[in-house]
Amino acid sequence: VSAGEPPEASFDDFPRPDGLGARAIQRERRCMSYGPGAIDIHPAKKQAGATALACWPLVVGHEAVGALYVYRCDSRRFSDTELLILDNFVQFAAIAIHDGRKTGGLSRALGRKVRQLETLNRASNLISSRTNLEETLQEILFIGLDLTAAQYGSFETFDRRRNLLVTRALAGSKEPPGSEPPLPVDELSVVGWAALHRQSVRIDDIRRPPWRNIYHRLPVERDMRSELVVPIFGTGGALEGILNIESPQPNAFSERDRQLLESLGVHAGHAIQEIRLLDALQDIAEHLLNTDGDALLKLIVDRACDLINVSDGSIWLVSAPDTLVLRQSTDPTRHGETLSLQNSFTGQAVRLRRPIAIDDVRLNPNFMRPELAQERGWVSAIVVPLLASKDDALPVGSFALYAPELRDFSDWDKKLLTVLANHAAVAIRDAEQLRLLQQARERQATAETIAAVGDVAANLLHQLNNKFGAISVRVQGIEAKCPEALEAWPYLQKSLGQISASVRQAQSIVHDSMAPLQPLKPQPVQVADCLRNALNRANLPETVVAEQRGLVDLPPVRAAGKQLEMVFYNLIDNAQQAMGGTGTLTISGVVDGDCVAVSVADTGVGIPPERQAAIFELASAATNRRTGRLSFGLWWVKTFVDRFGGRIEVDSKPGQGSTFTVWLPIERNA
Template sequence: MTEHQPELSASDQMIERAVSGEGIQHWLKISAAWLALQEPERLFPTLVSSFAEHLPAVRTVILWLVTTGGLQPVAHAGFTIPSAISEHWLRVRLRPGEGAAGLAWQRETVIQQHGEHGYRELQGIASPQAQTVFQAIGDLLPRSLLVTAIPLRAGHTLVGVLELASNANEPLGIEMADFEVIAGIVAAAIRNAQLYDELRRSHQRLKAFDAVVTSISTAADLPDLVQSVLTVVLELTPAQSGALLIFDPAQERLQVSAWCNIDLTALACFDQVSVDATPCAEVVRYGQPAFRPLLSERGESALIEAGMAAAAYLPLLAGGTVTGVLALFGDIELTKAIDKDMLMPICNQVGFAIANVRLYEDSQHERRKFHTVIESIAEGVLLCDRYGRLTLANQAAHDLLSCATLSFETPLATVPDLYDLRDLDGNALTPDDLPFTRALRGETFYDYRVMRRLPDNSERFFSFSGAPAVNEQGEVEGAVITFRDITATQKVQRAKDEFLAVAAHELRSPLAAVRSYADLLLRREQQREGDHRDLHGLTILSQQVAHMLRLVDNLLDVSRLDAGQFDLQYQQVNLVGLAQQVIDQQRPNAGQRDLLLEAESAELMVTCDAMRIRQVLTNLISNAIKYSPPDSVISVRLRSATLLNNNAPAVLISVSDQGPGIPPEEQERVFQRYYRAPGRRAEGLGLGLYLSREIVQLHGGQIWIESREGQGSTFMVLLPVERMQRSRTERMNRSFELSAEI
């Protein structure tokens, strides 16, 4: 005998149908109406209304769309936005993880949140503005809620999130598996509407652009052109009035060249006024449009009195140059209703038209200004064509080169003062190393320091910078070279280096004595039972004195390098044993980090200065310890290899850490003198890697870095097995590198 089944209500019947096989069919019929709507302004309200109507348990429905600023609400159903928060509602943008919708966006999966504490608490972390809106919505809903946020994906693109707030005590009325199918249909309908809207806007923009081009082509002169353009633009926009302002770069002023539906006296704040004093100064200066309410403090009182409330200022651009401003005025809704994407191409076209009309006048003015600017530059300026023939030289170039004249089309290679240049060690530059040769070869360089020896045996130092002049096809058509006399600066630099060398030398002896006595006191304290604070203090004292001594030694090594007195004492060394010694010395500083040595054999013999290679290994391993997190592994590997430039037998040393890594733009700079990577808080002068590179190169070896941010760094050192003599070219290159670092 079976129990009598009670008769189901209409809402229960709908729920039962939704969870049955007929449920999905029911929603597919509804979705057909969605797909038929192409306009977003019709589709979005219909979508949310459909869910509010066909899911009785649902109290509110909000459709969020993904925009560049975050998730933006575009439609809602089941509640009315209170007027007090309507502005907040329009400006709400959720970031990933904010609110239930933001969490569904971030995780790209359905999010359901149950709660007895109201809608606002269920939304979790969000901006204060969003929390204000959530609170107002929550005041309209019961406290016991179930919030369901469904991501809407069209293919591989997440277009938005559908958020449903339903009574927690009632079933939602649809299976999640069915909801995923429906969500896909919703996303497809939204994407179709977005594409349709983009196509519609593009069509409108093309029509507007065609109208403006026609107006430009039929204009007889500049006044006729600007008036025709302004008339057409006002017909295409919701603006009530407008003006077209021409920019005079010579006087830094704007001139009202055309106006419509507004008295000229209301435009006095623009006409023949310095650009910086006009309400649209930033538009002229930066070439970016501005849409904002009119403000009395910006000098727009006359416009406000004329009945205007908002303005749109758009630059008229010709290849990045501002030739004028299109000013449109209207009610407060103008800033929202204006179509920037339509107007900017139009403004660019107008900007080019104005530039073409004024081309001859502007070209003459630019020619005069260019001449004035070049002549006013204190540095020497030389321009040459692709064949190295001089096309321009300012007066400073004549004075610096002590030349009475630098004739037009004179080959620069025949100018003795440009040809007889030397590196900082006094070696004559090869033709390929001359500044103008490098620039014509396509190089861009800065602060390339060279020396010129005068007949009286005095020396003058110059800093050259240069770049190729490249046409649109990427071909070098000439070169620009600037140079200045840095003789005084070079002398000051030498004096500074000499001072550092003397200071470091004088400091080393007392520091060594302090270290000896500190170590002695530390050993005595360790042998007796005393206050542990005394032992700790002496330990710190000894460590800090040792650190200061290393810094002084580094400064001394730099001074020896600059003076060419960095001598190497070569001997046969087993690099495996040397590396093991350095690792054993560094273990007390490593803390919880593991130092591992891997070698392909027990002996890898090279001819080198053992003390200096020990210094290199110490620098690399101590750096790895500084920048590696606790409990990480630092690996030192040694294996046979060949040099990259001549295939000579060598040993490859690599030191790998698991630190933060080094960005590509910093990897070359880490070997520069005194360079410290931004954001890295480690002690030292920034000389360790610089000295390591110099030591390796003096051995005829090579050093480089392989690193990716977040994945650690590996410093690689190639040391030749046999002693190598450095060539004169290599010594010159080192001189240039050293001068650039100074």
């Protein structure tokens, strides 16, 4: 049968032995005239103007009954929606042809199938109209009962994490769904058997072996005799649940009933996936404004693994021109790992700005962690870029999922993961913008506070210097006018000398304590010079080994030299104290994008996790017990770094030392 042929078309187009139709039937799946490994269109069709071809095998129970060819004569390729519609249509068409041949009444069979298609179409519309998962599952169950003229049944969803079937909908029972214990996916129950073997089961009499030994009663008053169980799969082949229909009459269900429920299962699988995706997006949206970034990304990773039925997932962020950093994953021990953006499979999705899939990561040379794949049992993988919007010049990172079996990720899988990746990208972008906004507000508030305090401090310092000066003048006056008394009274001479020394010491203490309040004068500053002055001032003992890496070639940064020296001095002095005066101090510097990153690492006792969030707070700045002076404090360190337009972070584990990293903006006008 053909339709839509142009007038000039030739009918000398018998199927080729090695053509698309033969390939589609051999593989039992759709084949296209474009894409990797595609076969060209039949010359007769191409001469008639065909530009694109999709061919579906018409197969029932591995028995081929024909092939459906659909051609396009324009420049556009088939859309995903068109292909999905035809994917569903050919299943019904194959069944119709098969039944028509079997009964010898093709017209009656086609008419019957048309009516069934209409029924299923109405059912699909009813299912799609539901707005939450519970309503959708209950509607699927009711439609299944209607198609088979039954009254009793249940719908079990598949809990992937626990490998259990959980009852979510019931019919003919006074008990609410969930009152029955979940059933494992094994051969100890009928629904478990169907889920395990991924095939439907029609039981004419459940009192006969082997079914009587594994039948689990529905919570209904009547005894059941017949059962029809159909597993429901999503677009990617993942098990979504089990549709279970039962009857108190033996031999209540026919083979046609099974076929109808299997067709219903196709629509049900798509609907369940769509509802679960909508539920996931709603859940993510609810957490978007009141959940911290890492917790939100963890939620997105978990939802993606659940929706696409994979074991592991990870979100990588672009950190440097050629570096990806692991921000979130199902394995928290790996957070902070890095990959090459240019040479890795994960970075390929970022560079190409499109989804990338690998059939077997163990054999792909671009997968840089084959030992990890072996350890975690990964086989197939899919990665999509993190794009907050289509106009982004470069994705902020990538979203990767790993499956423990050979997996052909479907278009639905790619679209679903892309949607979740976009939400993750928006969350990352919003978190970064919020951080920058809060940082700008903090800088402004700090600058205003320090300016006000600086005015008070400057006035106080002026008054104190006047008083100190008056004392010094009086002492000098006494020494000039009373030399005889001083010579005759050594105690007086000694006391005046001590007074003068105390005045000078007090002036020095006041000056050093007020130094953090001096006005900032940002200018190009050499990091290596400030670090050298800070090390000289720290006067490290011989028991502390100081190592310097990559500091000489660093570009100038925009900062205030005196205050930046105080930042480094405080970090070095704190490191020395943390090591108890013995250990290795490592100071390193690198260019990180538009910033210079300077790290000060020690081999000391480390900082407990519960204290790390508070070390930069004002309450942590206390009086230095060794000198009796106001401590510079990590609050001041953070304050100066913020005012320079940079940031500071700490990475520390008890017993393994601490690393403080300061990012400073590069001076572009130097």
